[in-house]
Amino acid sequence: xxxxxxxxxxxxxxxxxxxxxxxxxxxxxxxxxxxxxxxxxxxxxxxxxxxxxxxxxxxxxxxxxxxxxxxxxxxxxxxxxxxxxxxxxxxxxxxxxxxxxxxxxxxxxxxxxxxxxxxxxxxxxxxxxxxxxxxxxxxxxxxxxxxxxxxxxxxxxxxxxxxxxxxxxxxxxxxxxxxxxxxxxxxxxxxxxxxxxxxxxxxxxxxxxxxxxxxxxxxxxxxxxxxxxxxxxxxxxxxxxxxxxxxxxxxxxxxxxxxxxxxxxxxxxxxxxxxxxxxxxxxxxxxxxxxxxxxxxxxxxxxxxxxxxxxxxxxxxxxxxxxxxxxxxxxxxxxxxxxxxxxxxxxxxxxxxxxxxxxxxxxxxxxxxxxxxxxxxxxxxxxxxxxxxxxxxxxxxxxxxxxxxxxxxxxxxxxxxxxxxxxxxxxxxxxxxxxxxxxxxxxxxxxxxxxxxxxxxxxxxxxxxxxxxxxxxxxxxxxxxxxxxxxxxxxxxxxxxxxxxxxxxxxxxxxxxxxxxxxxxxxxxxxxxxxxxxxxxxxxxxxxxxxx
Ligand code: GDP
Numbered sequence: 001x002x003x004x005x006x007x008x009x010x011x012x013x014x015x016x017x018x019x020x021x022x023x024x025x026x027x028x029x030x031x032x033x034x035x036x037x038x039x040x041x042x043x044x045x046x047x048x049x050x051x052x053x054x055x056x057x058x059x060x061x062x063x064x065x066x067x068x069x070x071x072x073x074x075x076x077x078x079x080x081x082x083x084x085x086x087x088x089x090x091x092x093x094x095x096x097x098x099x100x101x102x103x104x105x106x107x108x109x110x111x112x113x114x115x116x117x118x119x120x121x122x123x124x125x126x127x128x129x130x131x132x133x134x135x136x137x138x139x140x141x142x143x144x145x146x147x148x149x150x151x152x153x154x155x156x157x158x159x160x161x162x163x164x165x166x167x168x169x170x171x172x173x174x175x176x177x178x179x180x181x182x183x184x185x186x187x188x189x190x191x192x193x194x195x196x197x198x199x200x201x202x203x204x205x206x207x208x209x210x211x212x213x214x215x216x217x218x219x220x221x222x223x224x225x226x227x228x229x230x231x232x233x234x235x236x237x238x239x240x241x242x243x244x245x246x247x248x249x250x251x252x253x254x255x256x257x258x259x260x261x262x263x264x265x266x267x268x269x270x271x272x273x274x275x276x277x278x279x280x281x282x283x284x285x286x287x288x289x290x291x292x293x294x295x296x297x298x299x300x301x302x303x304x305x306x307x308x309x310x311x312x313x314x315x316x317x318x319x320x321x322x323x324x325x326x327x328x329x330x331x332x333x334x335x336x337x338x339x340x341x342x343x344x345x346x347x348x349x350x351x352x353x354x355x356x357x358x359x360x361x362x363x364x365x366x367x368x369x370x371x372x373x374x375x376x377x378x379x380x381x382x383x384x385x386x387x388x389x390x391x392x393x394x395x396x397x398x399x400x401x402x403x404x405x406x407x408x409x410x411x412x413x414x415x416x417x418x419x420x421x422x423x424x425x426x427x428x429x430x431x432x433x434x435x436x437x438x439x440x441x442x443x444x445x446x447x448x449x450x451x452x453x454x455x456x457x458x459x460x461x462x463x464x465x466x467x468x469x470x471x472x473x474x475x476x477x478x479x480x481x482x483x484x485x486x487x488x489x490x491x492x493x494x495x496x497x498x499x500x501x502x503x504x505x506x507x508x509x510x511x512x513x514x515x516x517x518x519x520x521x522x523x524x525x526x527x528x529x530x531x532x533x534x535x536x537x538x539x540x541x542x543x544x545x546x547x548x
Contacts, residue, residue: 024341024377025309029295031379033103035121038130039138043160047130047276054282055097092334092365092381100290103381115410115458116440118147119392122407123318123336125379126154126293133159133166137179145180152266156288163213163275165194173255173271183268185258186251188284190273192240200273200281201228201244208233213278264294296379299338301402306339308378313340314397316404317390320439332383333390342376348396351403359384391516392440408544411488412443412456416463416480425476432474437515442466445512445520454512454522455480456488484524489541491519498538507532518545
């Protein structure tokens, strides 16, 4: 592509941008970008906070938790607030640990926001799965793990809350293997549980780490006893140590030894036991992330795959968050850097608009604040402030026309018609829905006939969020009414004439255009959808779509 090459050359002339490939390679190698997945209440927030405390990124316990408004959800509404509390304030956190740069991405736990979660997981290289050891595998755990599996994302497992009465650890592993269909390789093994929780045995290092309760210990220093046969242990807790020896024998016989390649292929997960609230087992998790989890890898784009160490900058937007800070009314596009080096003041090519943009005040997300980005490399997440010209899935480069693939939208399952009480606010309604649609908070369809706007969601809580945000952020009091629509499919057709025929036919009355300008068919029932598909074999009906 000649235009692309020219633009890249131009950008390079712009300043002293002689970046050595070695520097980029070095920076990429020391990066880890991961997401935490869990069923609500398993301890994701607590663990996040301990990871930040442990790495020294924050000093005070309670910093993350304080952002989470409403500890106990008393209504759906509170649940939304709680969800937004997490995802708004701390959806991306960067910190350094052991000379590594760690990017931690939060994912909404509630299933109604699974679409958002899915897209966040397209931006990570590994995931940390938190399981409440008293409950085992829960519904959301299964869904999120399946999402990770689509890209074979390597997963580290943390069995949390060992300071409580939990399920039998062997049974937990068994459940993980049978329900989640993933091999388990225990790395640490619990000694007792609840009141008798003594610590964990590190199976690879033959060391015992003694448990001491205490929420505020940031250093995570634990007493270590070398060797499972150490006579000291029998003196300390004779009963538990006998049990441990038996279990370890069983574990060695019945489970898989840790294998790095299997972990990286997403076939096997190393399992750690601990207690997030007591900051116990957190260091092992961090070390596993740095030692075993992969550095940023290559990414597929339409024209070719992109290697993280190549010199030209590239990246894609996986999330948009508007009005993060009500005082600033801003709109931030979260971009995952895929290659090269981002520098402050750099000119970027917005590929969908085929336009150079100069992004000012690009931000990075430190654990407790937002800061100006000086530089960023593959795996880093940077925030691009914008006024609505950026969408989820947009790619940016230094000129080359490459569109990153694999950032999906899912056909919604729930539909509503948006109406307003005050007709004078129609403009604000459209503006608000357009922006919320671009943000991915809800999908917005404009039927080709008629003037109503149709909203589509993967989970019904999304409607509540949208209604409340329309009111708070756009001053629009909207009501969402039921519709006869039961499903939506995006439409493509290679044959232009056939498509025109389709649009003119009776089925054409069911067509609508989404926020990104894509044509969609809104079916009144499963039968209607099937019949239409049968009648128009040349037209392709898509249940997911990638970026326009
Ligand atoms: P999230 O919904 O997954 O983010 O879960 P939270 O981090 O908010 O934790 C849910 C509840 O479990 C809170 O009341 C925590 O204090 C509690 N919790 C978290 N980790 C532990 C732990 O290791 N032991 C015990 N006993 N409770 C914990």
